[in-house]
Amino acid sequence: MLKASGSLELARTASRVALSLAPILFIKNRRLKKWLQKDLPGMEEKRPVILKKIRTRTILFHILIMTPIVLFWATIIASLERTPLTGRWRLILLSPEEEDQIAAQLAGEGWYQAVGEILASQAEDEKVPTPIPATDWRYQWVQSTLRRLESVVPVLQDEKKLSPSWLETSPDDVQLPPPADYPLRPRPRASEYLKMFSDMTCGKRSKHTPDHAPHTITGPPYSLLLVDNPNSSNAFSYGFGPDGGGGIVVYNAFIDEIMNDPELAPSTTLQESEESSWWSYIFGSILNANHQPQHPVPSPEQTNRLAVLLAHELSHLILSHHLESLTSSSIVLPGLLSILTDLVRTLMFPVTMFFGPFVNDAVANMGKIGSGEVTKLSVLCTTRIQELEADVVSTRLLAYAGFDPHSTVKFWESRTPTVYGDLSECATWKEDSSSARDAEGDRLPYKTALSLFGSTHPMNDTRVGALTKELLRWSAEKEEALVRLQAEKQPEKQKRSG
Template sequence: MLKASTSLELVRTVARIALTFMPVILISNAKSRSKMKYAALHGVPKSEESKAQALKQIRNRKWLLYGMLLVPMTLFWGTIVASLEKTPLTGRWRMIILSPEEEDEIASQLAGAGWYNAVTDILTQDGPPTIISNTDWRHVWVEETLRKLEATIPILTNEPRMYPQWFDENQDHPPLPPPAEFPLRPRPRASEYIRRMCEAICEKHRKKDLHDMPHSISGPPYSLLLVDKPDASNAFSYGFGPNGGGGIVVYSGFINDVLSRVPTIPEPPTRQQKSWWSQFFGGLFSSPPPLRHPTPTPEQTSELAILLAHELAHLVLSHHLESLSSTTVIIPGTISMLTDIIRVVIFPLTMLFGPFVNDAVAQLGKVGSGELMKVGEYCTNTRQEIEADVVSARLLAHAGFDARDAVKFWEVRAGRISECSRTDIEPAENKMVRKIMGATHPVDEMRIEALKRELSRWEAERLAALSRLISQRDGIRV
C-alpha cells in the first residue's frame, strides 16, 4: 500500500498540515505558560483547579503536536521500508517507490512500438535520427551478439544447477563466476499479488500448499535500434517490461571505432562458373555483384559483446525503474519536505523582513534543490554504472566470452571517449558534484577498480571451492 509513487506526496501533505498547526500550538502553549508565570510573580489569585486545567490543556496540545508530527514520520519511514529491496545478483539495497500496478502501466506503455516511439523522442532532441535498417550487416551482427548474451539470462536465475562445476580445475577456458548469493528473480506483478492472495484464501480451507509464483524473466527478447551517427561512439539502454518494452540503442560510431582498431577478416572472393552464353552476353543482362562487407573478428565481436552486456545488465537489473523512481519521486519528494521544514523553522525571522526576503529565500531554495537533484542523480548513476559492469562480466562469462577482456576494454575507453552511461550531467558538473561529495577519483577509475575486484573475487572463490573439493576427495580416500 505504501509502495507507490503517491506515498511521498501523501506524507508531504500530512507533514504540511502538521507544520501548519505547529506554530499555533507552540504559541498557545507559550502564552499559557506566560500567563501562569505572570500570575505567580504578581500574586494574581488563581484556583488550583484553574491551574490544573491550564496545565492539562498545555499537555493535551503538546501530545496533539507530537501525534501530528508522528503520523508523517511513521508514513515516511513506512514508505522507505516498504520500498526497500535488494538488487538481484549484487545484493545492493535500493528503493523503488513504484507499485506493481504502476510498473505494469510503464511496461504496457513501452511494449511493442511504444519503446521505439519513446526512444525516437529522445533521439530527436539532437535532430532527426538516421536509423540503420535491420537488414544491414551491422544490425545483423549486433543483433546476433545481443541474442547470444540474452540466452544466458535464464542461467542467472539458478546458477548452482546450471553450472555446478563452475570451479573446474581446467585452466584452459575463461573463468566462470561463482553462483550469486542473490539470484535473478522477476519483479512481482500486480496480477501475481492478486493470484497469491486468492490462493491463500482458497488454500486456507483446503489445507494445501500454495503454488509458487512464476519465475520467468519477462524481459528478453529486448528491442534493438542502430543509429547512424559516426561521431557518437557509445550506446544506451532504456525501458522496462516484456514485449520489447526494454531495449538498447547502439550508435554507428562505436561500430566504426571497433572495426578500425582491430583488423577485420577479409571476405574471400567468390568464383562462379560461367557458361559460354553468360561470357558473351552476361554483361548486358546480368545484375551487379552484391556489395561485400567486412567479416568481424572474434576480438571485434568480444568488444561489441562487452558494450552490449553492460547495457543489457542495466535492463536485467531494472535500472530504468530505479532511476525513474529516484528522479521523479524520491529525490523531489524528500527535498520538498526538507524545504517545508526549513521554511517553517526560519519563518519567524523571514516574516520580519517582508515579502522580498521571503521571495529570495524561496528562490534560494529552488537553486539548492536543483543542486541536490544533481548530486542525487550523480550518485544513482554512478552506482548503476559500477553495478552494470559487475553484472556484465557475469553475462559475458556465461555467454562464452572472456570477462577479463572487459577490464582492458574500459581502460582503453577511459578518458578518451564518453562513457556508456545514461546520465544527463555534463562532465564539468560531474567534477563539481564530486567536489561537493568529497570524491577525488573519476567514475571511470572507480568502475575499472570495481570490475577488477569482482574478477579477483571470482578467482579467490574458485580457489576456495577447489580446496574444499580436494579436501573432500582426500577424506573419501582415507
C-alpha cells in the first residue's frame, strides 16, 4: 500500500496540514501557560481544566508533527529493495499498477515514439537523425549481437542451476563468474508478501517464496534502433516493460569507429560466388538487379567490441534503472524538497508576513529554483552509480554469451575521458538547452533516458578500476571454491582408502 507515488504525496499533504495547525496549537499552549503563571481570581478552580487543554493540545501537536514523518519514512522503507545481481539497496517508489501503466505506454510503437522525442530534443536546431532500416547489414549485425546477449539473460535468474560449470573452466576458456548472491528475479507484489506474512503468523510455514508477478518480468526481446548520426559515437538505453517497452539506441558513428579501428582485426568483404559473377557477366543487369550489394563482414574482435557496448546498455534494462531514475528525479526528490520548502516558509512566515505577498512569492520561487538544481545534481550522481553497476553486470552477460569479459577493461581504457565525463565531480552539471528543459519538466522522456555517453558516463579510471576489481573477485572466489571442494573430497578419499 505504501509502495506507491501517491504515498509520498499523502505525506506531503499531511506535512502541510501539520505546518498549518501546529503553530496555532503551539501559540495557544504558550498563552495558557502564561495565564497559569498569573495570580488571577478563580485561577485555582480553572487550573485543572487549563492543564487538561494543554495536555490535549500537546498530544495533538506531537501527532501532527509525527504523522508526516512516519508516513514519509514508512513509504521509503516499504519501497527499498535489493538491486538484482549486485545487491545494492535502491528505492523504487512505484506500485505494480503504476509500473504496468509505464510498461503499457512504452510497449510496441510507444517505445519508438518516446525515443523519437528524445532524439528530437537532442537535435535542437540540427537535423533529427534518421533511422537505419532493418535490411542494412549494420542493423542486422547489431541485432544479432544483441539477441546473442539476450539469450543468456535467463541464466542470471538461477546461475547455480543453469551455470554449474563455472569451476570447470580452463585458463583457455572464457572465464565464467561465480553465482550472484542476488539472482535476477522479478519482484513480488505487496499483497503476496502480506499473504506470506499472514501464513507465518498463523503458524503456516510457507515452503515457497511469493509467486512472481507477471508484470515484473521485463526480459527480452528488447527494441533496437540504429540511427544515422556521424557526429555521435555513442548509444543509450531507455524504457521498461515487456513487448519491446525497453530498448537500445545505437548511433552509426560507433559502428564506423569499430570498423575503422586499426587495433582490431580487419573485417572481410562479402564476395559473390564465381558462378554468379559469370552469369552476371553474360546477362548483365538482369541478374545484377537481384544481387545484394557487397558489405564488410565484421571480425570476431569487432563483434566483441560491439558486444561490450550492448551488454552495458542491456544491463541498464534488465536492472530496471529507468524506474529507479524516474523515482529519484520525478517523485522522491521533488516531494522531499517540497516538504522542506514548506517547512522553511513556515518558519520564515513571522518575518516575511510583514513584507507582503511579494516576499512570500519570492521565497517560494527560490525554493523551486533550488529544488530544480538539487534534482539535477542528484540525477547526475545517481545515474553514474548506475553506470558503474551496469559495467559490472555487463561482464556477466558477456561471459555467458561467450565473449571475453576482460575486454571490458580494454574497451573503457580506450575511450576518451574528456568525452565521457568525470565521476569524481558529481556536483558538476553541464548546462545546455536539454538540461534546461529538464529542469522545467517539459521533457519527461529526456529526464529518464539513460546511458548517454557524454555527461553521464563516469570517469574511465573509476570504471576501469571497478571492472578490474570485479574480475579479480571472480578469480579469488573460484580459488576459494576449489579449495573448499578439495577439502570436502579429502574425507571421502580417506574413507575409501580405509
